[in-house]
Amino acid sequence: MNEPRKPRVAVVFGGRSSEHGISCVTAGSVLAAIDRDKYDVVPVGIATDGRWVLESDDATRLAISGSTLPEVDASNAMVALLGAAGSTDLVVTGAAEVPRTLGSVDVVFPLLHGPWGEDGTLQGMLEMAGVRYVGSGVLASAVGMDKAFMKIVLEAAGLPVTPGITVTRREWDTDRVSALTRVEELDYPSFAKPARGGSSIGISKIHHQDEIAEAIELALEYDTKVLVEVAAVGAREVECGVLATVDGDPETSRPAEVRIGGGHEFYDFEAKYLADQDTEIDLPADLPPEVEQELRRLAVRAFEALSCEGLARVDFFVLADHTVVINELNTMPGFTPTSMFPQMWAESGVSYPELVDRLITLALERDTGLR
Structure with missing residues (x-):
């Protein structure tokens, strides 16, 4: 009698965004944690040019080396999801080779960060293909990626956010005086950031009027829309993890506080990933x-306001008077060795391997389509 087939998990990572390298690091950690006795794992990398390839299952290759981030090897054999009646197969195609199938995919673990992956684009493709996947659906992923629209949704739900405005590439090119005036009307200091970016890439702190143009130009290198927000001066940066349950009631982790040192003015890319000692x-x-208690309550409300599924990390500012303000919500938080999300859940009694297994189990139990 044949043993039942193990569920096949396609771990998808890399992508075309500026967060390609961090996505690879995240994937390395997840690949090392998945229970191979329980799941059949297929690593799928998306190269910076958008090609899907069959990647190495060697988690150590996807680790940060000094200050060098890993990349998907675009020279590997290309791979595609091929829809079929009742299943979706992974098909590998190589130069001068007959296409071969790796078998059906039961669930995708999308570990992409940034546009073209975390923003609902990959989720929409998987919905069309009828493939189950870890994490939020199209709407929550798209809103969670676009911080400007996220603020609109959170405010509409009655949740506290920091004041901010958006500046588009079109406005900057055609009516720069108006854009500068609107930014100047915000208090200083403030932050300019790509509206649909992450990992603190392209963010600048604006201390006075003379720094506005340079900050917006930097953010526009990564996005056509810039979010400028008033800085929460003197606030503590506290994060909280949210995890869905089978019965639909989200759970929250113990929160964690980030304290920046080493001359970093804010939680920038280097402070997050390359400067553990600081x-x-x-x-x-x-x-x-x-x-x-209030912070954890607001984390669940933000999770539900965006219609999130599976998991999220909600970032807060705790002001001097203990007022809690939401900074942002991440629908696919990092899973690197230094990432806050798995650390917070470990502190809350859910180990890294248990966390990965729980997310895969939730995805396997959830159908695609309207729900």
Whole structure:
């Protein structure tokens, strides 16, 4: 009698965004954690030019080396999802080779960060193909990626956010004076960031009027829309993980506080990924019980306001008077060794391998389509 086939998990990572390397690091950690006795795992990389390839299952190749980030090897054999009646197969195609199938895919674990992956584009493709996947659907992914629209949705739900405005490439090119005037009307300091970016890439802190143009130009290198927000001066940066349950009631982790040192003015890319000695994490965050309770309550409300599924990390500012303000929500938070999301859940009693297994299990139990 044949044993039942193990569920096949396609771990998809890389992508065309500026966060390609961080996505690869995240994938390396997840590949090392998946229970191979329980799942059949297929690593699928998306190269920076958009090609899908069959990647190495060697997690160590996807680690940060000094300050060098890993990349998907675009020279590998190309791979595609081929829809068939009742299933979706992974088909490998190589130069001068007959296409071969790796068998059907039961669930995709999309570990892409940024546009062309985390923003609902990949989720839409998987919905069309009828393939189950980890994490939020098209709408929540798209809104979660676009911080400007995220603020609109959160405000409409009655949730506290920092004041901000958007500046588009078109406005900057055709009516720069108006754009500068609107930014100048915000308080200083403020932050300019790509509206649909992540990993703190392209962010600048604006201290005075003379820095506005340079900050917006930098953000426009990564996106055609820039979000400028008032800085929460003196606030503590606290994050909280949200995890869906089978019965649909989200759970929250113990929150963690990020404290920046080493001359970093804010939690920038280097402080996040390349300067562990300069960044300190208080886990759990040293908060009064009523403040932690309020923060966790707001994390669930933000999760539900965006119609998130599976998981999310909600980032907060805790002001001097203990007022809690939402900074942003990430529908696919990082899973690198230094990422906050798995660390917070480990502190809350869910180990890294258990967290990965729970997310895959949730995805396998959830149908695609309207729900």
